[in-house]
Structure formats: structure tokens, C-alpha cells
Amino acid sequence: YTVQGDVNLRTGNIIFLGTVIITGNVEDGFSVKAAGNIEVHGTVEKAELDAEGDIIVHQGITGKSSGFVRAGRSIWARFIENAIVEAGNMVVVSDGIINSQVNANKSIICQGKRANIVGGRLRAAEEINAKVLGSPVSGTETICEVGFDPKSKEKLDQLLAKKDGLDKQLEDIELNLRTLISIKKQRKSLPEDKEAYLQELMERRQFMIRDIQAITEEITSIQNYLNTLKVRGKVSASSKVYPGVKIIIRDAKEDVKNEYRAVTFVLENNLIRVTKYEEPDEEAKRGPDGYTTN
Secondary structure, three states, X not given: OEEOOOEOOOOOOXXXXXXXXXXXXXXXXXXXXXXXXXXXXXXXXXOEEEEOOOEEEEEEEEEEEEEEEEEOOOEEEEEEEEEEEEEOOEEEEOOOEEEEEEEEOOEEEEOOOOOEEEEEEEEEOOEEEEEEEOOOOOOOOEEEEEOOOHHHHHHHHXXXXXXXXXXHHHHHHHHHHHHHHHHHHHHOOOOHHHHHHHHHHHHHHHHHHHHHHHHHHHHHHHHHHHHHOOOOOEEEEEEEEOOOEEEEEXXXXXXXXXXXXXXXXXXXXXXXXXXXXXXXXXXXHHOOOOOOOO
């Protein structure tokens, strides 16, 4: 199915059971869903793209902080900026990834003259490889995570944050309970409203403990699953890595303090080690059928 020109008010949203080719852009607020591939000759703006196969964007993806692009297989684009991107296989970009959330079940590869990754959070199971990681201007946090299945890792991070919040709430409840109970001991009884509040706090405490237990079990099961994965994971930059970049490989974290040139970060004995630069996988260089990244 081919759309001549842009996807906009004229065409409306597009849902198709095969492959969709768009000769123009996908404008703000519109969505394209395909059971096959999606190929866009122009730019993808603050839009939603969802394909079971590959997504190819000849220009770039400018998500304006809420554009979402998901492919069951790989995503190929000139650049990705302020977007949320998920691929079942690889994300391959020639001009760089800026302030974006990118998840790939295999690898994220940035190869080209301006192949920089600056800002945002990138998660890939096997590797992240770019020309430059980070920027000489401090203030933009660039986080590169490898060695995990990104979807599960994201879920784990969310659960840990949620548990953290619940733990803090439980602490507050315990503190209030202790205060009320000690007043009750001293005075033998509490005013009616305070007694009601005491009962309410005790109930809330029970619910809280139950919720925390459930979340803890879920966290443990995801951690166990992630620990069984045998992916090695590496982060590489063919030119430079600037200070301020965070490298996470499985459970090891490294805040880059010095500038590095042509390096690959790997995990050895649970510590991140810097080795000489390793080229990305051949599959990423080849490009999808009839399309190269340059």
C-alpha cells in the first residue's frame, strides 16, 4: 500500500495488513500501523509508527519528546531525536541519536560521519556502537545499558522505583503508628478520631506490606530471569567517549570520568574494562533489503 505524499489530515491514520510505503512525511499526531514493513521517504514527526516487520525512515525521526516508533524487527533511520523507539532486533542510524529513549533486543548501531549518541537512555541486549558517545558540553546525561533484555530491564527499573516509594510510605505509617500507640499507652485511651485514625493506619500498613511482598516477588523473578541470560554486552565508540557518559553492563556501572578514544567497554569479573575498539556486527552494516544506512 503506497501513500503518495504525507500522512496528515488528508489521509488520516493508516492501518494496513501488509507493507506501507509513504513517499512524504508522517506529520504530528498521526499514526501508521502495518502487519508488514513501514517505509517513509521523508521524516517522522511527533507520530506513532508500529510495524510487525522493519521500519525504514529515509530522513529522520523527530519525536518532539512523545513520538513513538516500534518495530517487531529492525529500525533504520538517518537520525533519531527526542523520540521513544523500540525494536525487536536492531536500531541502525547514520547521523546520530539525540535525547531519545531507545530499546533494541539486539543492538543499537550509529555509523556515519555524524554518528553521535548524545543524551537519553539507550538499552540493547548485545551492543551499542557509535562514533561518539556523549558530548563535550556537560549537562546532558547519556546512559548506555547492555547485557540485558531491554524490556525486562525497563520493567525491573520501574518496579524497583515503585518499591522504593512504597518502602518510604510504609516508614511514614510505622512512625505515625508508633507515635499514636505510645500516646495511647500513656493516656490509657485516645480521642475517638485518633482511635479511628490508628485503626485506619493499621489496615493501611497490612495492605502496604502485602503490596511490597508482591512487588518483591516480581522483582526477584525478573532478576532471576535476567541472570540466566548469557549475553555478554559491549559499548563501543570508534572515535570518542566524553566524560559524563554512564555505561551499564549487566550489574556493573561506570561513570566515565576521562575522555577515551576508539574504545570498547566490556564486562570482566563483574567489572567494566576498557579495551580497543571493536567493529559492529556485519548484519548492521548490510542494511535492510535494498537500503543502506549511508
